[in-house]
Amino acid sequence: MVGALSPSMTLRDFENGYWYLDQLKNFAVSIGIPAAKKLRKDELERAIARFLRTGKAASPTKRSLRRIGVRDADCGLDLKLRIEHYRGNRETKEFIVEQARLMVPEVREKPGVWYRLNRWREEQTTSGKHPTYGELVRQYIALNNQERFEKIPHCRYINFVAEFLAANPGVTRAEAIAAWTELKRLDVPKNYPSWVKARAKGKGANW
Numbered sequence: 001m002v003g004a005l006s007p008s009m010t011l012r013d014f015e016n017g018y019w020y021l022d023q024l025k026n027f028a029v030s031i032g033i034p035a036a037k038k039l040r041k042d043e044l045e046r047a048i049a050r051f052l053r054t055g056k057a058a059s060p061t062k063r064s065l066r067r068i069g070v071r072d073a074d075c076g077l078d079l080k081l082r083i084e085h086y087r088g089n090r091e092t093k094e095f096i097v098e099q100a101r102l103m104v105p106e107v108r109e110k111p112g113v114w115y116r117l118n119r120w121r122e123e124q125t126t127s128g129k130h131p132t133y134g135e136l137v138r139q140y141i142a143l144n145n146q147e148r149f150e151k152i153p154h155c156r157y158i159n160f161v162a163e164f165l166a167a168n169p170g171v172t173r174a175e176a177i178a179a180w181t182e183l184k185r186l187d188v189p190k191n192y193p194s195w196v197k198a199r200a201k202g203k204g205a206n207w
Contacts, residue, residue, distance in 0.1 A: 007031055011052045018184040024048065032057035062126040072133075079134035086121065088114070099137045100144075112158075113143050156190040163192035 005019065005027040019027075024044040028036035033047045039060065047060040069085045077095045086092070093114070100107050120139050124131045143149075157180060164176040179195060188194040 005048075007051075009052065011049060013187075014049060014052055016187050016189055018190055019045075034059045061122075063122050077133055079132065079137065081133050082130050083121065083125065083133060083136060088118065095133070096137055096140050099133075100141050103137065104141050107141055107144050110144050110146075110149070112149055113140065116143055116149065160190065160192050160195070164195075167192065 005014070005017075005023060007030075021041050021044075024041060025036055025039070028039070028044050028047060031048075031051055033039070033044070033051070034057070036044065036047075039047065043060045047058065050060065051057050071085050071087050072081060072083065073087060073089065073091050073095075075081065077092065079099060096117075097109070117136070117140055120143075121131065121136060124135075160180050160183065161173070161176045164179055165171065165173065168175075183190055183195045183198070186194075186198050188198050
């Protein structure tokens with residue numbers, strides 16, 4: 001198992017380790033990553049990986065990390081309203097779902113849709129575009145109509161469990177989680193093929 005986070009560790013050591021959010025935030029603060037406490041886990045991982053490659057502490061995102069201005073929800077949500085100060089609160093989500101069902105009554109929410117919708121929104125705004133809430137609702141519908149989502153590169157636990165269950169018919173989710181727990185302790189990339197290789201070499205538990 002890889003040891004503690006350190007400025008002198010290799011990129012391989014970092015990528016083969018499993019780090020909790022608090023560990024990443026504290027380490028990012030210690031090496032000078034700007035606004036580290038406000039970053040998501042995937043953003044922290046990118047920033048730290050860049051630091052280990054280049055020695056430079058830089059922000060991994062162009063999105064605004066300061067909440068300033070009146071919330072869009074306080075202005076009265078409307079399909080024509082341009083997204084300025086989005087908040088992912090209950091009121092906003094209920095508006096999006098309600099408007100989507102008015103447009104497409106049969107729309108059904110898929111697991112993982114909010115994560116992808118938020119990333120789409122961030123990509124739009126950071127690239128200089130100014131989408132409206134109507135466009136956001138239509139993107140919500142489009143995402144829910146996709147047959148299958150692409151994997152989230154940094155979401156290793158979800159990807160691992162999905163691949164484990166698909167490759168081992170008849171196993172339980174509890175067995176998949178146990179395999180993931182074993183993988184976290186190993187000095188290998190945190191994905192299903194690496195777990196299979198480790199098992200073949202006798203590094204993991206017998207399944």
